[in-house]
Amino acid sequence: MSDNIIEIEHVSKRFGHVVALDDVTLNVKRGEVVVIIGPSGSGKSTLLRCINHLEAVDSGRIVVDGIPLTEAKNIDKVRAEVGMVFQLFNLFPHLTALGNITLAQRVVRKRSEEEAEEIAHQLLAKVGIPEKAHAYPAQLSGGQQQRVAIARALAMQPRIMLFDEPTSALDPEMIKEVLDVMLDLAQEGMTMVVVSHEMGFVKAAANRIAFMCDGYIVEETTPTELFAAPREERTKQFLSQILI
Amino acid sequence: MALDDASCQTDRAAPEPEGGIRGFWARVDRAWLLVVGVVVITAWMIQTRPDPYRRAFVFLEDGIRVTISITVVSFLFILIVGLLGGLGRISKNPLISGIAAVYVEVVRGIPLLVQLLFIYYASPIVLRDLGRHLAGILPGLAARLIAIKLNPFAAAVLGLTACYGAYMSEIFRAGIESIAKGQMEAARSLGMGYLQAMRHVILPQAIRLVLPPVGNEFVSLLKDSSLVSVVAVADMTRRGREFMASTFLALETWLLVALLYLVMTLFFARLVAYIERKTSFVR
Numbered sequence: 194m195s196d197n198i199i200e201i202e203h204v205s206k207r208f209g210h211v212v213a214l215d216d217v218t219l220n221v222k223r224g225e226v227v228v229i230i231g232p233s234g235s236g237k238s239t240l241l242r243c244i245n246h247l248e249a250v251d252s253g254r255i256v257v258d259g260i261p262l263t264e265a266k267n268i269d270k271v272r273a274e275v276g277m278v279f280q281l282f283n284l285f286p287h288l289t290a291l292g293n294i295t296l297a298q299r300v301v302r303k304r305s306e307e308e309a310e311e312i313a314h315q316l317l318a319k320v321g322i323p324e325k326a327h328a329y330p331a332q333l334s335g336g337q338q339q340r341v342a343i344a345r346a347l348a349m350q351p352r353i354m355l356f357d358e359p360t361s362a363l364d365p366e367m368i369k370e371v372l373d374v375m376l377d378l379a380q381e382g383m384t385m386v387v388v389s390h391e392m393g394f395v396k397a398a399a400n401r402i403a404f405m406c407d408g409y410i411v412e413e414t415t416p417t418e419l420f421a422a423p424r425e426e427r428t429k430q431f432l433s434q435i436l437i
Numbered sequence: 438m439a440l441d442d443a444s445c446q447t448d449r450a451a452p453e454p455e456g457g458i459r460g461f462w463a464r465v466d467r468a469w470l471l472v473v474g475v476v477v478i479t480a481w482m483i484q485t486r487p488d489p490y491r492r493a494f495v496f497l498e499d500g501i502r503v504t505i506s507i508t509v510v511s512f513l514f515i516l517i518v519g520l521l522g523g524l525g526r527i528s529k530n531p532l533i534s535g536i537a538a539v540y541v542e543v544v545r546g547i548p549l550l551v552q553l554l555f556i557y558y559a560s561p562i563v564l565r566d567l568g569r570h571l572a573g574i575l576p577g578l579a580a581r582l583i584a585i586k587l588n589p590f591a592a593a594v595l596g597l598t599a600c601y602g603a604y605m606s607e608i609f610r611a612g613i614e615s616i617a618k619g620q621m622e623a624a625r626s627l628g629m630g631y632l633q634a635m636r637h638v639i640l641p642q643a644i645r646l647v648l649p650p651v652g653n654e655f656v657s658l659l660k661d662s663s664l665v666s667v668v669a670v671a672d673m674t675r676r677g678r679e680f681m682a683s684t685f686l687a688l689e690t691w692l693l694v695a696l697l698y699l700v701m702t703l704f705f706a707r708l709v710a711y712i713e714r715k716t717s718f719v720r
Contacts, residue, residue: 247622273628283623287641296637297627342623349627 198223198353198384199244204253206239213239214250215408221353226385228395228416231405232431237388240405241355244386245275258352273301276346280358282338284330290317290341291326294348302349309348316344320374336367343374354378356387390435404428466710472703479696489689493680500676501697507590507672508659511597515658516651518598519605524635526610537606544603550664553596557668561587593665601658608654612647613639645716652709656702663698673697 199221206214213236221227229237242248243255246268255262257271285293294313298304304312317323320340322333330338339359346354356375360368372394379385379398387394395402395416403413404425412419412428420436423429483490525537544552568582587595616639624634666675677694681687 245626247626269628269630272626275626277623277626279619279623281619283617283619285620285623285638285642287645297624297629300633300637301628345627 196222198225198258199386200254200256201240201244202254202256204240204243204250204255206236206243206248206251212408214243217253217405217408217410219403219410219413221384221386224382224384225400226379226383226387226398228387228389228399228402229405230388230390230395230402230431230435231411235405236408237405238357241277241357241386241388244353244355245272245277247277269301273349274352276343276349276351276354278339278342278346278354278356278359280362282330282335282342282362284338284342284345286330289327289329290322290333290344293330293341294345297345298348312348313344316347317341319347319377320344321370334367335363336370339363339367339371340374343371343378347378353384353386356385356389358388360389360391392436404431406431466707468703468710469707472700472707475696475699475703479693479700482693482696489684489686490693493684493686493690493693496680497673497676497694497697500671500673503590503671504659504662504673505701507593507597507665507670508655508662511594511601511662512655512658514594514598515601515605515654518602519609522602522606523609523613526606527613541603541606544600549596549600549661550667552600553593553664553668556596556599557587557589557592561585589665589669592668593662593670596668597658597662597665601654601661605651605654608647608650609643612643615646616642648709648713648716652706652713655709656706659702659705660698 197220199219201217201219204214204217205212215236217236217240219227219240229240231237239248243250243262244257246255246262250262258274260267260271260274262268262271285296288296291310291313294316295306295309298309298312299306302309314323314326317326320343322337322340325333325337325341328337330341333341343354343359359375360371363371368391372391375385375387375394376398385398387399389395399416401413402416402419404411404419404423404427406427412423412425414424419428420432423432483494522537522541525533526541528534528537564582564585568579571579571582613635620638620642621634624638625631629637662672663674666672666678671679673694677690681690684690
């Protein structure tokens with residue numbers, strides 16, 4: 194087995210006439226943190242969503258932890274191994290923080306309620322809000338909600354975590370508390386694919402950075418190289434706009 | 438964490454209600470007064486003018502019981518049909534969604550009264566003829582089809598369920614569709630299957646959302662159950678007609694029947710409002 198935990202090979206995807214992904218190839222090694230940047234509509238989120246099959250690819254091949262994402266029965270298996278954090282948190286509003294974190298553990302992992310709750314309390318402590326176990330999402334700030342969402346994904350003990358613009362719906366003062374949790378995860382050796390424009394996070398944690406535009410990966414390298422000497426004109430243009 | 442959690446928490450609790458009579462007055466749902474008022478008027482009529490109101494009430498009593506049981510039994514079936522129909526309508530399988538769509542459209546296009554008449558009077562003929570055609574092939578089944586006799590109560594429940602099930606399907610469909618797409622995605626991304634996500638994530642939210650229209654359906658059903666009097670069910674309306682036929686007291690009979698329906702519908706409308714308040718959550 195190769196040490197690539199995610200293999201994306203020549204993947205294409207279109208929505209109607211819009212080409213969202215155009216022959217994208219990207220491999221992620223175990224324990225690596227890969228950040229995807231690019232203008233809106235460039236296909237970053239679509240690529241991320243293809244990794245756990247929230248979107249089906251039109252052509253090409255995606256293999257996650259040795260499991261090809263082709264047959265229907267593989268999909269739930271892959272999804273349980275891949276945690277996903279959404280831009281708008283997508284917490285379950287009818288459940289408390291604890292309920293959000295324990296639901297899939299009980300339903301998918303078949304853990305007992307006590308076991309699931311113990312794990313949930315540990316994870317809430319890990320993301321820094323142990324006292325919010327019984328709060329409903331509407332009673333939490335955006336940053337707290339996103340941290341509960343991260344804990345919810347971690348409770349499945351995933352081998353890979355996908356982050357889809359996890360801080361872009363947050364007030365500036367709450368971004369740090371979420372990024373701190375993500376940095377901790379990266380330091381623990383979690384494999385992460387992150388769509389984000391938080392350059393602080395990129396510099397602190399990213400092993401590699403991919404710049405996407407118009408559905409394909411324009412350039413893929415280390416953050417240091419990308420910031421110091423972007424090869425492509427399109428990359429330079431984009432970086433000059435976000436790194437003011 | 439650096440942030441002070443308490444400072445950025447939004448507290449949406451309303452100020453504590455006052456104590457005493459005024460506090461109670463502020464908290465109580467004033468529409469209950471209407472229910473109490475109608476009950477008092479009805480009871481007062483029965484008390485002060487036993488003839489004919491007490492006599493009529495005693496005569497109607499088993500009809501009241503039939504009306505309530507037919508409504509409640511039908512409603513349970515309607516909820517099941519509505520849930521299945523609603524899930525069917527949003528199904529990605531074209532056969533399932535097609536069947537659900539045809540059912541809803543056909544049933545919504547035929548008056549309930551006609552549906553009841555058809556089920557009670559016409560469907561036994563359909564079954565009998567079907568039985569005759571099948572006699573050569575499946576004699577056992579054919580004999581049973583020919584022998585089927587619909588009991589009026591069953592026919593009434595069947596008719597009400599078929600009709601209201603279609604409306605309920607639309608309510609459930611709208612409720613499920615109004616839950617943000619991200620909820621299903623979040624549930625699926627955690628490894629839950631479609632049905633698990635429906636059961637644990639989507640439906641608990643959708644049901645709270647559709648509670649008001651579902652409650653309205655219950656009240657409408659209670660009123661429309663008076664139509665079953667045409668298929669030989671001795672409900673309150675039919676008993677009223679019988680009472681009027683033997684006493685010729687048209688005004689008194691229908692006044693009392695109307696008041697009794699009103700007591701029930703007002704009461705259930707309040708009950709629905711109460712349940713709605715109890716199960717709501719901040720979204």
